[in-house]
Amino acid sequence: MIFFKDSGKKQPLKVEILQPYNFNNSDFEIYTMDVNVGRTDQFIRIAGGFVLVGLAVNSVLDTCVPEIYAPIFGVIGGVFLGTGLFRRCPVCHVAGTDTIEEDED
Numbered sequence: 001m002i003f004f005k006d007s008g009k010k011q012p013l014k015v016e017i018l019q020p021y022n023f024n025n026s027d028f029e030i031y032t033m034d035v036n037v038g039r040t041d042q043f044i045r046i047a048g049g050f051v052l053v054g055l056a057v058n059s060v061l062d063t064c065v066p067e068i069y070a071p072i073f074g075v076i077g078g079v080f081l082g083t084g085l086f087r088r089c090p091v092c093h094v095a096g097t098d099t100i101e102e103d104e105d
Helices: 039-060 067-086 090-095
Strands: 003-006 009-012
Touching: 039 067
Parallel strands: none
Antiparallel strands: 003 009
């Protein structure tokens, strides 16, 4: 038993052992987002993401645009690259739209 000193008398320290969460419980549901970015939109997002990340790198090197824009271009370019590579866009999901063409199914 573990004791600690408090106001001159010893009291036992309560130790609770945490049990791992049971993920097989029926209350637990894994959420997956369906693909909602088409091939053309994917190409445009990846190309735009590379351009914006390139501008962010150039702005850090102070060759093209002011350095203050580097974080802005970097974050927006990273979001474009992420949504283009994974073909899942949370904004399109919330809006209820997708850009998948009919022949992609």
